[in-house]
Amino acid sequence: MPKNSESLDLVKRIFFEEHARYPRYRIQYYIPHFREDCESASMFMAYWPGILFSIDLLELSLMLPFDIRELKSKRAPVVISRVAGITSPTIIPITIESLTDNAKFFSAATFKCVLSNDRTYNAVNEFLADNRGEWLHISTSSSADNETREIDGGRFSRYIVQRTAQLLGSGDVSSIFFDSIDELLSPKRPPWSRLQFPGYAHGITRPNEIIAASLGSEISLDKALGTHRINDYVPAVTKSCKAIISLRRKLAAEAPIENEICLTTEPILWHLYKVNVDRELFSASVENKDVVKALRRLVKSIRRPGGYTKLNFADSEKDLDELLRNKVVSMFLHGYQMELRAYGVCLAILNAPEITPVLRIESRINEVKGDLINLAACARGSNPHLKFKTCKLALNIQNKMKSLMAPEHSTLLHNALPEFSGVNLFSDIPLEWLPIRGLPLSLRCDVSRISATPGNLSMQQCLRSQYIN
Numbered sequence: 284m285p286k287n288s289e290s291l292d293l294v295k296r297i298f299f300e301e302h303a304r305y306p307r308y309r310i311q312y313y314i315p316h317f318r319e320d321c322e323s324a325s326m327f328m329a330y331w332p333g334i335l336f337s338i339d340l341l342e343l344s345l346m347l348p349f350d351i352r353e354l355k356s357k358r359a360p361v362v363i364s365r366v367a368g369i370t371s372p373t374i375i376p377i378t379i380e381s382l383t384d385n386a387k388f389f390s391a392a393t394f395k396c397v398l399s400n401d402r403t404y405n406a407v408n409e410f411l412a413d414n415r416g417e418w419l420h421i422s423t424s425s426s427a428d429n430e431t432r433e434i435d436g437g438r439f440s441r442y443i444v445q446r447t448a449q450l451l452g453s454g455d456v457s458s459i460f461f462d463s464i465d466e467l468l469s470p471k472r473p474p475w476s477r478l479q480f481p482g483y484a485h486g487i488t489r490p491n492e493i494i495a496a497s498l499g500s501e502i503s504l505d506k507a508l509g510t511h512r513i514n515d516y517v518p519a520v521t522k523s524c525k526a527i528i529s530l531r532r533k534l535a536a537e538a539p540i541e542n543e544i545c546l547t548t549e550p551i552l553w554h555l556y557k558v559n560v561d562r563e564l565f566s567a568s569v570e571n572k573d574v575v576k577a578l579r580r581l582v583k584s585i586r587r588p589g590g591y592t593k594l595n596f597a598d599s600e601k602d603l604d605e606l607l608r609n610k611v612v613s614m615f616l617h618g619y620q621m622e623l624r625a626y627g628v629c630l631a632i633l634n635a636p637e638i639t640p641v642l643r644i645e646s647r648i649n650e651v652k653g654d655l656i657n658l659a660a661c662a663r664g665s666n667p668h669l670k671f672k673t674c675k676l677a678l679n680i681q682n683k684m685k686s687l688m689a690p691e692h693s694t695l696l697h698n699a700l701p702e703f704s705g706v707n708l709f710s711d712i713p714l715e716w717l718p719i720r721g722l723p724l725s726l727r728c729d730v731s732r733i734s735a736t737p738g739n740l741s742m743q744q745c746l747r748s749q750y751i752n
Contacts (some may be wrong), residue, residue, distance in 0.1 A: 307393045307460070308351050309437075312344040312372070314398050315379040322551055327585065327623045328550055329737035334376060335621045339423060340398040344374045345497045345635050347421075347434060351394060351443055352467055354436045358475045362498060362534040363637060368541070371636045373439055379406045386414055393450065394443060400424055416449050423668045429513050440468050481505040481526055486627050487591050488523040489514065490641040493631035495530060498638070508591075516591045517689045517693050520643055524695060527640035535638065542639045543728075545707035546700055546714050547630060549646040549733035553711065555586040556652070568612060578615060585619065588649035623739060631710060633733070633745040639707060642695065648687045651714060677716070685718050708732035709741070 293331060316333025325335060334341075348354055350370040353361045353720050364370045382397075383388070391397065396419040399407040400635050404424035408527060411420055420443040430438070449462045450456040480495035481487070487506040492502050504511070508519055524544070531540070558564060565575045584593045606612045621675045658676045685693070696719060700706065706728045707716045715725035724730055733744050 284659060305627065309373050310351060310400060311349060311392050311395045312347065312374045312380065313395060314340045314344065314374065314376045315403050316376065316380045318380045320459055321378065324739065325618065326620050327552055327619060328626060329739060330622060332405060332744060336626050336627055337400065337500065341374065342493060343398060345372065345493055345631060348439060355472045356472050357473050358499060359534050363538045365636050366535045366538040366540060366638055374632065378405060380412065383410050390417060394446060396421060399639050414594055414624065416445060418692050418705055429504060443468065475499050477501065479503045481522060483508045483519045486623050487520055487643045490630035490634065491523040491527050491625045493528060494635045494638060497635050501713055510592050513592065516532065517691050519533050521691045521695055524640040524642045526639065528699065531638040533570065541637055542705035542707045545630065545634050545639050546644065547640045547641060547708060547709040548644040548648050550626065551649050551652060551711040552586055553738065555582065574606065574612060576610055577612060588647050590645050590647060631746045633707060633709065642692060644692060647666050650683055650687060651680050651683055651712060654683060655712065681716050681718050681723060684716060702727065706730045709735055711735050723728055
């Protein structure tokens with residue numbers, strides 16, 4: 284043991300950090316779906332249907348404790364440990380068939396919770412019939428009893444004590460570990476102060492609201508966004524980001540922050556730009572011409588860069604009401620809304636561990652798509668002035684991106700991003716080229732980008748779980 288006091292402090296700090304990250308204190312959340320739901324991908328963002336059918340459970344998993352030490356802790360230590368990376372969620376989407384076939388392998392995990400909804404409730408019950416005591420089952424299904432629906436800390440504590448005793452009896456844990464669990468769960472849980480967070484009942488601010496709710500905040504409706512309040516969208520997104528920043532400063536001011544903000548914009552859906560919508564989509568549909576025309580207009584509005592709202596795909600409200608009563612149109616819209624919700628949940632999963640605010644920029648910034656294509660063609664060419672032209676095109680793209688951003692968002696970035704700060708990017712366009720104080724974002728800050736599509740890939744990258752797939 285070193286005698287130097289500074290070295291001794293370092294040894295203690297390393298010991299406590301490693302002890303704090305002890306993996307057996309984690310709670311692993313398994314979200315099952317069916318193997319048949321992985322045979323195709325969704326139309327726009329390429330998610331497996333099984334993921335889309337369990338989006339509600341992915342949201343729920345962020346509301347539950349990441350670690351058993353959070354059950355009896357104050358809010359501030361929970362936030363600090365999350366921001367510092369000591370605790371993080373372990374969320375594992377998996378097919379119910381894989382869960383059943385590998386039950387013995389999963390028995391090595393200490394604390395594990397399986398989540399189910401109406402679609403998977405019966406299948407999960409059948410799986411648990413052969414694995415009693417090992418798993419905690421939480422369900423949102425209408426068929427579930429009150430105990431299975433319960434998600435309070437008392438139910439988690441009872442399960443953890445029961446599970447630890449089971450592992451102690453089988454010799455998989457030591458008496459020291461058993462005693463540590465008893466010590467962690469014995470204190471009375473201190474009351475958490477009431478926190479309110481502004482809500483807008485809209486997907487553009489939903490990731491921030493999920494992050495706030497995961498810390499026990501109450502989401503109070505500030506104002507419901509809609510097409511009748513088109514000028515309120517940008518201020519709402521800005522206020523939501525600032526609220527997360529304020530929350531993090533209040534609860535974890537001393538914690539080391541890796542990423543100051545997350546920048547995102549709606550996926551660009553490259554494959555839809557290559558499609559002749561009028562000829563290739565819905566050509567074999569048996570629906571009437573008005574329905575087909577409306578669906579084509581909807582797809583065109585989805586792929587067209589613009590603001591936070593889509594252009595109307597019906598000529599009047601009366602026509603819109605009639606179209607929405609059509610089963611094909613209703614299913615099509617519902618599918619697209621599920622994908623947008625999955626996109627929002629991905630952002631929440633990515634940023635919830637570090638309480639990082641999500642700034643969703645208007646999709647009009649995707650207008651640089653054509654400029655990016657021209658830049659790529661130029662870079663692959665053999666023009667004698669290649670360097671000059673590529674630099675000029677790249678500079679034009681940067682200036683265009685800046686001009687397409689709302690001034691409020693530019694101001695927020697300028698104020699929120701000191702030199703060398705970390706930035707998460709979640710988009711299909713190079714937001715790292717966005718100019719900040721005269722330099723591209725990638726030179727001013729430390730950035731990393733996840734492509735929003737395909738959705739299956741971006742979901743797996745956002746999960747960042749401590750397990751090997």
